[in-house]
Structure formats: structure tokens, C-alpha cells
Amino acid sequence: MPSTEERRFEVLRAIVADYVSTQEPIGSKTLVERHNLGVSSATIRNDMAALEAEGYITQPHTSSGRVPTDKGYRQFVDRIADVKPLSPAERRAILEFLESGVDLDDVLRRGVRLLAQLTRQVAIVQYPTLSASSVRHIEVVALTPARLLLVLITDSGRVDQRIVELGDVIDDADLSRLRSLLGGALEGKRLAAASIAVSELAEDAPESIRDAVVRSATVLVETLVEHPEDRLLLGGTANLTRNAADFAPQAGLPGSLRSVLEALEEQVVVLKLIAATQGAGRVTVRIGEETQVEEMRGTSVISTGYGAAGTVLGGMGVLGPTRMDYPGTIASVAAVARYIGEVLAER
Missing domain, CATH: 3.30.390.10 (Enolase-like, N-terminal domain)
Known part of the structure; x- marks a missing residue:
């Protein structure tokens, strides 16, 4: 039988999954109907009360369900045991698409477009650093x-x-x-x-x-x-408008969609978020306030370095609302970065 802590994490994971999918606050009745948690609705209500007291979920409106907080998303991301790998067909399609690039510019343009399509978020690629x-x-x-x-x-x-x-x-x-x-x-x-x-x-x-x-x-x-490291490619900025409600002040998030778009225009801000300070293959997730950018506090940034032969050439990643598919996005960022590095190494 799982411990109380493990059970509460399963409740949190169910809330995150349902909220990412529906964008609607999640109540205990919904959890009982959609998830086989193996406990009574009364126990789930108690677990939700405990999670709220600890700051992992919050109630955006009176008499409504709960939504994850930045702390809740962080707990969820830190406990992701297995990131679903892309299928062989998906990996092959990514590699073939990138290999068709005629030069560095074309490969990076293809990479940023592909990443935006895979994640339905804003994709960012930094040119190789000097x-x-x-x-x-x-x-x-x-x-x-x-x-x-x-x-x-x-x-x-x-x-x-x-x-x-x-x-x-x-x-x-x-x-x-x-x-x-x-x-x-x-x-x-x-x-x-x-x-x-x-x-x-x-x-x-x-x-x-x-x-x-x-x-x-x-x-x-x-x-x-x-200084080519000052150059960035962005793709899929229009994807932010698809999630405009996630940036609305009434959703309990600071700033607005406009402030996020304005911040994206400041390349120094974006470079700080995706700069390749980590090794290729290691994905970093910054959630809400962890971005340390006031205008970006309603967003999450998932980034990694790309390169070859142990050398990180630049940073890349995606930016979107905190309500995002973290496992899928992490897998996509890691895969595209890996294959960009492989393609550039062969040039």
C-alpha cells in the first residue's frame, strides 16, 4: 500500500494531467471519476486539502476545483521518472528533415520550426557561440x-x-x-x-x-x-495566442500575454533563459518565478544545449505557459537538440 506522501503525489500528478488537458480547475469528484486512485473521495478531499496547505495546488475561485501552483509543477517535474521516448519513426523523420538543411542557417531554421510544431510552444535556438x-x-x-x-x-x-x-x-x-x-x-x-x-x-x-x-x-x-552568439531564431510565437487565457491576470498569473511578447523581443532576456551553460543532453526546466524575469513569471522555459563531440555549440528550448505537457516537451527538446548536434557534426 503506498505511503501517504506517495498517494498525495499521485493526486497531484492527476490534477496536473487533467488541468494541462482541460484548462479547468479540478475537483475531487473529477479525480474519482477519471483516475483509479484506490481511495475514497473523502480521502482525496483530505489529500487535496493537505496539498493546498503545502502550496502545491490552489483554488483560483471560491467553490471551484484546484489548479497546480508553480511549486506543484516543480514537484511534478522533479518526480518525472520516465520521459516517453519518441518512436523510431518520429526520430527518423526529425533526422531526415534536419539533414535536408543546406547549411547552418537552414538547419537551425528547420530545427526551430520543427520544435515549435512538436511542442505547440515558442521555440528558440541560439546560434553557435563564438x-x-x-x-x-x-x-x-x-x-x-x-x-x-x-x-x-x-x-x-x-x-x-x-x-x-x-x-x-x-x-x-x-x-x-x-x-x-x-x-x-x-x-x-x-x-x-x-x-x-x-x-x-x-x-x-x-x-x-x-x-x-x-x-x-x-x-x-x-x-x-x-558575435554570432547574440543571434537567436524564434519560431511559433503565434502559439502563445492559442494559450492566451493562461496569461490572463484573472488566472492568478502575474503579467499578461503582451508582457511576455514584449520580453521575447528583448534578445538579452531570452539568451539568459536558454544560454548553453549546461552540457548537451541535460534538459533544464524553469517554472514561473524560476525564470527570474518579472514579465515571464507566467511561463515555463525548457532548455538544453546542442552540440557534438562533447562541445556545446549553443542553447535551444521552448517557452510556454506553466500549464504545459512537461514530459512530452522535455522529450521533444532533447530529441531535436540531439539531432541538430549530429547533423552539424557531419558537416
Whole structure:
């Protein structure tokens, strides 16, 4: 026979499940009818009274049922023993959809759209962070004898192309020397270290290509010190309007849908919520006040890092009302992050 604590958690879990499904306060009679809890309605009423006294559920209106509080959702999330895995068909469909992306931008756009569709929430993906990326390859192509195209490819799949205008023409032999010099200085280095290395190249460069090295280094340093970690992709923002009632002040939640939408426009706020401070594969759930953003107190944020080979390239996740399908959303966030990392690792 389960302990009183376990039984009360089962009552809480039933309230969370029914409220997420119906958006209606849940009464003891409903619990008796819908769930086989194995105890009398009087016991369930006593358990609900205890849960309310402990702050796990609350009564939004007089003579109504109960709804979970942030503390109740937290208890529920912390006690999720098994997150339902996606089926092989679902996983295969996700991977094939992401693999169809032609470049980093396309893969991330596909990922955010897919995550919004799977969870019916707002999906957020952070571009790979500068500090985590390394130079995979640098290619130097002569467009004309006095104009070069530099193609910089990082291990995160980012591709940058830059034009270098030379002061004089360059022959094939010197072009080969320049390509070798730049590749040796950059390839395999983190972007911050690469910017330092390329800036020091001119000191020991052969006289015949020194001017070309200086001009190329100037263009590359500007490329390497950009801040792509400040870029975010959002998808499914319209999903918030589907749950507009969850953000209504009369629902006992602070703020409003408008305040949440305004907060989403502040990228610094969103970055703080989904920044990849955790390892890939570990999902973080922030509920209500745990977001530490006043305008977001009626929301929950489920996030994780994505990457490959033990390196976290960026953060991603979803944002929605606290009344959400936590097990399903956690599974979707984890799956899409995993497959984005796999796809980028193969590029």
C-alpha cells in the first residue's frame, strides 16, 4: 500500500494531467471519476486539502476545483521518472528533415520550426557561440589576379565568405604560399585564438606575399571577432495566442500575454533563459518565478544545449505557459537538440 506522501503525489500528478488537458480547475469528484486512485473521495478531499496547505495546488475561485501552483509543477517535474521516448519513426523523420538543411542557417531554421510544431510552444535556438567554435578549414580562391575570395568554415557549420582586394597581382605560386600560411595559422584553433594568430602572420611572412597577408588578415580578424552568439531564431510565437487565457491576470498569473511578447523581443532576456551553460543532453526546466524575469513569471522555459563531440555549440528550448505537457516537451527538446548536434557534426 503506498505511503501517504506517495498517494498525495499521485493526486497531484492527476490534477496536473487533467488541468494541462482541460484548462479547468479540478475537483475531487473529477479525480474519482477519471483516475483509479484506490481511495475514497473523502480521502482525496483530505489529500487535496493537505496539498493546498503545502502550496502545491490552489483554488483560483471560491467553490471551484484546484489548479497546480508553480511549486506543484516543480514537484511534478522533479518526480518525472520516465520521459516517453519518441518512436523510431518520429526520430527518423526529425533526422531526415534536419539533414535536408543546406547549411547552418537552414538547419537551425528547420530545427526551430520543427520544435515549435512538436511542442505547440515558442521555440528558440541560439546560434553557435563564438567561444565554442573552431576553424575547420580556410580556402583561398583567386577571383582575379588582384582579388581573392576567402572562405572560412567552422566546426559548427558556419561558413563566412569575404573578398580581399589586393594592392598588386598574385601568381599561382604565391597564392599557394598564402593558402598554406593562412591554413597553418587558423585551422584547428578556436576563433578567439585564431584571430590572434592571423594578426601576427605578417611579421614572418615572405616579402612576396606580405601585403596579401596583411590585407587578408585584416579581413579575417573582422570576421573572427563577430558575435554570432547574440543571434537567436524564434519560431511559433503565434502559439502563445492559442494559450492566451493562461496569461490572463484573472488566472492568478502575474503579467499578461503582451508582457511576455514584449520580453521575447528583448534578445538579452531570452539568451539568459536558454544560454548553453549546461552540457548537451541535460534538459533544464524553469517554472514561473524560476525564470527570474518579472514579465515571464507566467511561463515555463525548457532548455538544453546542442552540440557534438562533447562541445556545446549553443542553447535551444521552448517557452510556454506553466500549464504545459512537461514530459512530452522535455522529450521533444532533447530529441531535436540531439539531432541538430549530429547533423552539424557531419558537416
